[in-house]
Structure formats: C-alpha cells, structure tokens
Amino acid sequence: MEKTYNPSEFETSIYNNWLGKKYFSAKIDKSKKPFTIIMPPPNITSKLHMGHAFQQTIQDIIIRRKRMQGYSALWVPGTDHAALATEYMLCKQLENEGTSKEELGRAEFKKRIDQWYKDYKGTIIEQFKRMGYSCDWDRLSFTMDEGNCNAVRKVFVHLYKKGWIYKGKRIVNWCPKCRSSISDAEVEFKDVPSHLWHIRYQIEGTDKYIEVATTRPETILGDTAVAVNPNDDRYKDVVGKNVVLPLVNKLIPIVADEYVEMDFGTGVVKITPAHDPNDFEVGLRHNLEVVKVIGDDGVMNELAEDYAGLTREEARERIVADLKTAGNLVKIEDYSHNVGHCERCKTVIEPLISSQWFVKMEELAKPAIEVVENGKVRFMDEQYKKTYLNWMKNIKDWCISRQIWSGHDIPIFTCDDCGEVIVEETDPAECPKCHSHNLSQELDKLDTWFSSALWPISTLGYPNDTEELKYFYPTNVMVTAREIINLWVARMIFSGLEYVGEIPFRDIVINGIVKDANGKKMSKTLGNGTDPIEMIDKYGVDALRFSVFDGVAIQSDSRFSEKKVELTRNFINKIWNASRYVLMQVENVEIKDIQSVNLTYADKWILSELNKTIDSVNNKFEKYDIGMAASELKDFFWDKFCDWYIELSKCDIAENKEGTCATLVYVLTQILKMLHPFIPFVTEKIYLELPVHDESIMISAWPEKLDINFDGEVVESVREVIGAIRNIRAEKKVPDNKKINAQVLVKKDCLLDCLKYISKLALINEIPVVDNEESFESNSVKLTFNDIIINLPLDSMVDSGAEKERIEKEIARLKSEIERSERLLSNAGFVAKAPESLINAEKEKLEKHKALLAELTK
C-alpha cells in the first residue's frame, strides 16, 4: 500500500469492478429474505447537490449493510420527469431561441421535451455512480417510460370506472400574460403597497348599510354575497338578509362563515367566488352563484357590462371613482399585502375559476389512515405521523389535471359528433356509440404526483403481476423529505393499498436537510450551496459520505462545512495508516483462527470492546440511527483500536506473534466491514490487501459477535494507571522525550503481566516490583489504586515543587467526594426511595474514597 491515502487512485476502478461483477443486482432468491428500498426519484434535470449526497447515501448505507447481512437487497434507482419544472426550463430555452411552445405546436414541443429528457438522463445518474451508490442499475426507471405509462393508464381507468374521477371547478393561478395556469411553486409572493377600500352596501329594504373592506374593488362586479363571522355579534341580526351590490344594483345575500375574521377590516368580506380561492370555498359552502368578470387575458369581460374591455387596473380606477360618485366609498386606508406574481413574467396572478379533473379521496383515504394508525406503516419519527394523519383526515379531492403540454396524458376521449366520453386502457379507434372517428383527447396533462404515487409498484413491474412484486413488495423503508410527506408519501400509501392491496413500505424515515456552515438552507438563489463533486475531487467520496453523517441525527437538520470533510479525510488517512501498520506486522505470518490462538490481556480487551461495538452499532442501525453508528465506529477505530490496542499490542507482538497478529487482522477486518456501508471504497481497497479475505468486502458477511465472554477488566485498570501517570508527567512538565523511573507494588498477579504496557505507554524506563511500601523511595509521587500502587521517584522528574500542591488538590477532591456521598446517604428520602443498586454503589464509592484519603494523609 502507498504511504499516503490517495482516493482518486482507486475509487473509479473499484466501482467499475463492482459493476462488472454485478454485485448490485438483486435476484429473486427464495432462500434469502428480500430487503427493498425504492429511491425517491430526483428530477431528471437536476444536478447532484448536498441534499442528494445526504438522502441517497442514507439508503446506500442501509442497503449495503442488509446485503452483507445476507438479504437479497434491492435498491431501485430512477428519475422523475417533473413535468412542470422541465416544461418551464424548456420554455425558457425556447424563449432564448426566439420561439415559444405555441409557435412550435404540441407535436414538435413533445419531440423537444423527449430530447430534453434524453440529454439530461445521464448527468445525475453518473453523479450517483460517483457517489458509490449500489443501486441495481439494470432496473433504472423513469416516470415517463413505457412501464410507468402503462401503470398510469391502468390506474386512471380503474379510478374512472369506480366513479372516482370527475370534472369539477377549481380556482387556479392564472397568468394573463402567459395565458396559462401556473403552479403554486411558480407563484412569487411579493409585498405590495396598496389600499383597503371601505365600501358600503345597502341592506335591502332599509336605509342601513354594511361596510366591507377590500383590496380588489374591481371584482365587486363578480360579487355574489357578503360574509360575516357567525360569532360576530355586530352582524348577527343581518345574516340572511340581502344587500344591494353597488354599481350593479343586484341583490346578494349576507352569509355567515367561519372563514371571516372578525378582527380584520370591518369584519365583513365581499365574496367573489370566481376570482378568489377562499371565496370559491365559501361559495361552495353556501351554494353561491359564480360570476366570472375577468377573462383569460386579464381584461374585463362582457359580464362586467359598462366596464367590459378595460384591463384589471383600469377597471379598478374607474370603479373606485364611480363608487365615490355614488357615495358608496367610505374611506381608503393604506395597506400593503402579499400579492402573487408570475415567476416568469412578473405579472400579477389572477385567480380564475376553471374546469379541472379530480380524484375523489374519501374512500382512498380510509385504509391509508388505518395502516398508519395501527402501526403497519411506521413513521420512524412520531411527529410526522401527526402531519400525515392531520392531512389525511381533512383531505380534499385531488386535482390531477394540469394545463401544461408535457407529462402523462389524460386518457379521456370525447366523440366530437355525439359527445360520448371514452376511457379505456387502449386508445379508441372509433366512438363505440356512433362509430365516428372524430375523437378528441383531453389536452390537459396529469399532475406529476399522479405517476409518482405509483412509484413503488411501477418500478417493480405494475401493472403486470410480476415475480418482483411478489418477492420485493412491500418494500422495507422509504427515505424522503419532510415537505413531501403529504404530496408524495401519503399518495404512495393509498395507491399501494388500492391497486395492489398492500402497503408500499413499512418504515418511513424523514431526513433532515443539510444546511450551510451558518445554518442557512442551501439554495441556488442564495448561492450558498456546496458542490459535492468539488468535495469529492478534493477529499474523496468516502470522506464526503462519512462527513455528512458523523455525529449527525439524520432526522434533524445538520450543517455542512468543508472543514468537516477535511477532518474526515484525516480520519480515513488514519484508517489507511493503521491498516498499513497491521499489514506490515502480519507479513509472512500465518493468520490463524481467532478462537484457536493464545490471547494476551490486550487482545482480550480489544475483542471484548469489539463485541460491545457490534452490538451497539446493530442497535443503532435498527433504529436508523446511522449518524450515531458512524460516530461510534469512528471512536472505536481511532480511540480504542489505534490509540490503545495497537500501542498495547506493540508490547506483546514479539512474544505472542501468532495471537496478536490474529487479533490485529481480526479486529481490523470486522471494523472495516462495519465501516464499509459508510466508506465503501477505502474499506474495499484495504480489505483486498488483507491476508485473509473474500472476493469483495461488499459481499462479505456482516460481523457477528464472538461467542466468548472476554474479560477486559485488567486492561481497564491498566488504562487508568497509565492515564494517571501521564497526568503527573504533564503536571511536572516532563517532556515526552524523557523517560522517568517508577516502582510498583502489585496486589493482583495478573497485573504483573501488564507492567510492560504501563512502562511503554507511560514512558517509564523500567518498573521494579517491590514487596511492601517501605521499599518505596520517599521523595516521590505515590499513586494508589485498588490493586496496584505506583511510586514515581521525583529525582527522575525535573520539578518537585508541584507535588505538594497535587496531593493537596487530590485530598480536597476526595474530601468533597466523601462529603457528597455522606450527604446523599444521610438523606432519609434518598435511602428510602432510591433504587437499592444505586444506594449500594454509593456506599462502595464512599468506602473507596475513604481508603484512598487515608492512604494519602497517613
């Protein structure tokens, strides 16, 4: 092995080797248990960012461990067509080319979209490979490929025939300039200074008025009611009466609705169902008429009568003036509020009523609520169970149509001649009723989530009844983001239940986000993102992978800093060098089975620590606590294995070469295996250099505990002694290049074998053993432990003045300890109510401290 860790030399070739050997492909193997993860598909147009590096690596870590544990581990990769986002990007490009989708026409536009998909397909996937992801690439799926189209078609027809798809009205964000509806995500809210116009409406048959406050006086022409809060005492007596709509002179009712806030404005809201989403909802509840007065072009239409032909802005001006003239304008207040703007052309959004397709949710939601309530599907973080149930229980019908040109088609055909509607799994050639060939397909496209909802089943072959579905489904865990719990996770759950009769996954892990070093969300617009590829080039993939997990609770947000990657690279360098050391020691040594060799105290100690670590890491993995598992592995490797065991083993290796070499190789192998899911490349590189190894670490067996109860106690005492001597040395300012003298009195024979450890690690010349304390040199520091007393003569150390001070400090410490214990033990409440084990432990401590104090003060 090279002297320095240089990841760029081997990462690519190792990955290609894995690919060539087909290690990632999961087979249907009845002798194995399946373990399945379906990757949340990134947008096809995306580039690798820190969020992927975090979220996808979680899955890779889980799947790699399961594979090593002997499961048939399948991780299905894929990408999403993200129709809206992609169409938006392509339209921008067309704009640069001086054309537009309208100019191209639908057919040509579709070609461009398909080409766009092809052009992009590579990038993110290649980057995922660079990350080392062990997905089954042969099963790579795309939400617009043939299988997915079939699934979408089948499901749509199924829902339609059940009567769960219907056409309804809905308010959409309409951009009058783009002449298109746009998604919520494309609406930019900006605070705009404006006014609140207070307008009075006369109550029918009286000379009383009711005063409303509005930011949009021009929509008064479309008002079909005014609303007040049912609990508002000011207006209780007028609910149910009519008011005269100013300018229009039409009678409209006063309705009571919870939506109205009593404290805002006058507590009275004019209701314009055609031009405001909330008003539309109010309208539905009270059966109000819908009057659309603004057209698709943002111009007042014929229903606006006198104002027809004016733009929204012109109409507002005229109407305000006319209201003033009519004496209906009470006052104008300054008011600034959030107004939606089109992200593209910055035009003010006009909420418009339009016809859309909906899926009825009531029946679909029921079983989806049940499986989460009864724990069949588990949110690993309980708080998200609430988010989910809250949404599911108040679910509204799902609007699935989008006014865009790309994405999945809506398979609804209408006969131009007789009006017959045809919804079948294959495109109809003629009208079944009148045999006309003039059929038109619905032009709207499906919401992207419609196909995403089928992802866990479509990737496994649905709508066909495949062997994959039988074997790998339901999948085991879904790792995804907080903000799409309802948009996506929820829809996958009811889809799985409805279409294949089984939950899509058992566990749901909602990962946190990776923020920048200052705790800000990484974003393109802020430009505070870090490019993972840059980190990989600089420090290697393994360093990047490990650094985003070390010490991180994956469900909560974490911070990324390059410094962390650098420190992780240092850790990996440590692994590299420790491995080099082991390989140097075991060169030309036959490595025997760990259970058949002679083991020293140090060997037994590290093996017992390894056992503990295996247990603990497994527990953390089962809870998906992989960040904590990473830290634990790092601590074990660096602190226990390198800083203690390797150093201790240097004392043993000459006399017990066989046993110590076996232990070095055994422990290194096991820890490399446990580290492999996190840092796959370097562990493979080292593993293949080991004297005993399988074909690849990634298909080797996950560590099992040794079935032996090793006693690590002796070495624990030794570590305590060494620590104490190192303290004394530091206090006495003895530099590390100077060895000191010591004498020792040992009360337990086994410790005699461990004196070499103490002398080496505490930098002592030699340690003569004495029979009694009288033989100790007097001008010295005496360290007293349960089974061993060390005497350090001061003449081998430079300074002697600090010693008195040290003893005084120690006496003071012991006295305060004794006082604490005595106080606790004389507390009647404690003795009566605390658990017995705790009381006994406290008594033991008290005795121990008293003995030590007596020793120091005699």
Add this chain to the structure above:
RNA sequence: GGGGGUUUAGCUCAGCUGGGAGAGCAUCUGCCUUACAAGCAGGAGGUCAUAGGUUCGAGCCCUAUAACCCCCACCA
C-alpha cells in the same frame, strides 16, 4: 393563521425510562515515540435560554415567557 422543531463549553452537536454535565473542532502545553504531524499525549473551558412547579433528586417531566428555525395555508 395552523402545525412542528431548536435553545447544553468559543463553534458544531451527543446526553437512553429523571440518579454525579460529554465528544469533536478551536485554544493552550509538551512531543517528528521506526503506521500516521492529515499524527501522539495532556490541560483549561458550562447558572444545561428565562421564571415558576412536581420530586428525596430535574439538562431530562409539567406550566408560562423569550429568541431562532422549518413545514403547510395565505388573509378580504
């Protein structure tokens, strides 16, 4: 507006069903000890956000307050 989260050392974060405050980094000190200076050893550093409460005992449980953050819905 609704829901959720966070607050522990200078920084980033652990801290299990309540039982003596932890790690890493940074900082300071000493070491190039034949695996590693991308390293080794040691030290200093904390009213556990604030105020109450429950308890023999609270970082942990309860109540209120403050600051910051996230998600959803967006206010005539």
